Amino acid sequence: MSEKFSATLRIGDLNDYIAPSQGCVVSLKGLKATSNKPDKSEQKPEKGVSVTDPKHTEPVKISLKDCLACSGCITSAETVMLEKQSLDEFLSNIEKRKTVIVSLSPQSRASLAVHFGLSPLQVFKKLTTFLKSLGVKAVYDTSCSRDLSLIESCNEFMTRYKQSYSSDDGKCKSSLPMISSACPGWICYAEKTLGSYILPYISSVKSPQQTMGAIVKHQICQKMCIRPDEVYHVTIMPCYDKKLEAARDDFMFEEEPQGLQITEVDSVLTSGEVLDLIQSKSVDFKALEESPLDNLLTNVNEEGHLYGVHGSSGGYAETIFRYTAKNVFGKEIEGPLDFKIIKNSDFREVCLEVEGKIVLKFALCYGFRNLQNIVRKIKIGKCDYQFIEVMACPSGCLNGGGQIKRKPEQSPKDFIQSLETTYMENVLEADPFENPFIKSLYNEWLDQPGSEKAKKQMHTVYHPLVKSITAQLQNW
Ligand code: SF4
Structure with missing residues (x-):
């Protein structure tokens, strides 16, 4: 198994994932994939220290060598998937001259806004400037696709x-x-x-991330007159679990007539990874110019206000x-x-x-x-x-595990409060059923909520997973 990844899980994150019937269920919340080899000088966690010990507040380091392939944590398939969902992969697809489209979640927008002391609208416009300077073609807003998910719901x-x-x-x-x-x-x-x-x-x-994926790879590609396999679609999300979601087989489809497998969302970057990218380019984010938003799939009205x-x-x-x-x-x-x-x-x-x-x-x-x-x-x-x-x-x-961490002087309560306040700062409340972009998607593509076309494109199925022998043995 590859040793290229290391994972850092804070005990506080793990506490919420303890299942009574199983040893421990760990999501990728709080997990950071890196292409660097683990620092050998780092101390291994003490043997016998329980990860649920509330008195033990040091981060616990878990590498993929610790994976039991127990269906409860990280599998080798997930390792490969994480490799595909990194900043390096994002930048390499820009270099390969793919048409790179980014969809920004409102939670990540709020996270960046709190970090930089800006409004969500300013962050959106400055991030558009930054991403386009790297070669991104368009930056959309998953508040828009969320309206579609809400209507179907x-x-x-x-x-x-x-x-x-x-x-x-x-x-x-x-x-x-x-x-x-x-x-x-x-x-x-x-x-x-x-x-x-x-x-x-x-x-x-489907979640707003995946409804956006379906819209981009079906509708936007058609409008841009490009094949879906020429588009690399990236979302910016508040958690690592969204990477797992994007990699599900249920969110792939076959492109006619070549029979290529197309992924609705090719890669997910967390809010924290986007901050890493900004910092790695030594950009003064607050000083960036504000670009006009790509209003094709963005909840922005004619007066320039965000809504949702x-x-x-x-x-x-x-x-x-x-x-x-x-x-x-x-x-x-x-x-x-x-x-x-x-x-x-x-x-x-x-x-x-x-x-x-x-x-x-x-x-x-x-x-x-x-x-x-x-x-x-x-x-x-x-x-x-x-x-x-x-x-x-x-x-x-x-409060997702991929959000930018709070500053040491901020209490967790104040931090969440500032995110909550910033989230809707100058964002108009609006009825999803009145969203003009979503209305036109129904008119041109999906017919009506719950139609056969909408079910095919906007709904999914779930699969009970059979526990591996290892996981079953844990219950002995
Ligand atoms: S950030 Fe949201 S979507 Fe992600 S794991 Fe947490 S609650 Fe779920």
């Missing part, structure tokens, strides 16, 4: 809701709760650890809640939704009451401890939520 929820309440006794049947699917850390955990009982509850809608949904982890619960309240119960909800804290700030719920009866009950469930509780309830049939927005990271995507 609203439609899927309505279908499941109708199925669930169609029986005479009015009781919920098994198609609810619907669980969001945008977090690959959660999907990885569900497939590898929970398996077949939970998968039917997970929304089949509220909700720093995608706004799934909020958007579907409002949509259902309006379309099923005729209730247009003004102002922010009243999410009530249940166990902690990462587990909140919102209800809609009609004539004294709760008719909608949705939850936000972030972090693995909360997530494990909710899946236990689903398993024993005691979950009364109709929709759950699940995110693997405590505090959600703004």
Whole structure:
């Protein structure tokens, strides 16, 4: 096995990934792939030190030599995948004169904005200047593709809701709760650890990263009159798990007539890796000029304002809640939704009451401890939520393992607060159904939400993974 990679996982990251039924489930959150050989002078972790020891706060170094190929952590296939998803690979594709397209997530935009003390709009424009100076052709915005994911999610929820309440006794049947699917850390955990009982509850809608991938490789290539294999599509994301997501076989398609395998997203860079790139080029980022945005797939209006949904982890619960309240119960909800804290700030719920009866009950469930509780309830049939927005990271995507680290003088709480505030700074709240770019995609390509074309391009499937012998032995 290659020794070219080393991984640094902080104990705090690992704590959230401990599964009771398995030794330990580790995602790529907090993992940094590097093309340098590991520093041999670095001390190995002490033998016998438990990674769950809360008193032990030093980072634990794990190299791929430690991989047991147990389906719970890093596999050799994932090693190869990480090699393909590095800054070196990104720069080499620019050198090869591929048409390089970058799609920026709003969480990474916020991370860079907090780091540099700029607004999200300034970051977007300066990053466009920087990336284009390297040879990137266009820089788009995954808030735009997220609107498409949200519309498909609203439609899927309505279908499941109708199925669930169609029986005479009015009781919920098994198609609810619907669980969001945008977090690959959660999907990885569900497939590898929970398996077949939970998968039917997970929304089949692709994440904003992958909907953007499908749009770029199908529609944008067609508009630009170039073949999809000539385009190298890179996303900038808040976590390493997005690299795993991009590498799934489900997100490849065959190009006609050559039969080439095309990947929707060729590479994922984290917010931290983009900062590394800026620093490696010795660029004074704050002093860069602000370029006009590529408005073909960017949520920017004619006045130059960014827009998008509220909700720093995608706004799934909020958007579907409002949509259902309006379309099923005729209730247009003004102002922010009243999410009530249940166990902690990462587990909140919102209800809609009609004539004294709760008719909608949705939850936000972030972090693995909360997530494990909710899946236990689903398993024993005691979950009364109709929709759950699940995110693997405590505090959600703004706190992803690929985000730029906080400065030493900032407390974790203040840091998350500043990311939350910056996230929507001068960003207008807007209804995804009113997005003109998404409307035109339906008109020109997908027909309507939930159509056969939309299902083919914007939905996916999940696979329960059989645990390897090694993983099963761990339970002895
Ligand atoms: S919560 Fe967001 S940042 Fe964290 S693993 Fe999931 S998608 Fe990535």
